[in-house]
Amino acid sequence: MPPVARGAAAGSAPPGLGESHIRVATKYPATTRRWFAAQGIQAECIKLNGAMEIAPKLGLASHIVDLVSTGRTLVENALAEQTVISEVSARLIVNRAAFKLRSAEVPALVERFRQAVGDAAA
Numbered sequence: 001m002p003p004v005a006r007g008a009a010a011g012s013a014p015p016g017l018g019e020s021h022i023r024v025a026t027k028y029p030a031t032t033r034r035w036f037a038a039q040g041i042q043a044e045c046i047k048l049n050g051a052m053e054i055a056p057k058l059g060l061a062s063h064i065v066d067l068v069s070t071g072r073t074l075v076e077n078a079l080a081e082q083t084v085i086s087e088v089s090a091r092l093i094v095n096r097a098a099f100k101l102r103s104a105e106v107p108a109l110v111e112r113f114r115q116a117v118g119d120a121a122a
Helices: 029-038 052-058 072-076 096-101 105-121
Strands: 021-026 042-047 063-065
Touching: 021 029, 021 052, 029 042, 029 063, 052 063, 052 072
Parallel strands: 021 042, 021 063
Antiparallel strands: none
16 A cells, blocks of 8 residues: 555645545445544545445535546546555455366356456456
């Protein structure tokens, strides 16, 4: 996780926030609350599912925490990324029983995922 604020020991707030309490719309309230608490900011988290970007326009929250891939929807909604809370990646988990019982299907599924990821990266 990259540094968010300089002089945090002196009590300065993260850049762009400058508040001790904010309202944040997110699908991830526990992670959001923990991150802001570590920055010394009390975050009131409003759990929303989908269309997170409209929360500021509707007056529900001044900030959002969401997964961002390209940032296109942020730009389309006149929002700007302030900081990265954490890097994320997807994982395929297969339990042992399914792996044994469906031994032919699982590798084929993994290969389809690899192709899709390769196509998306190209």
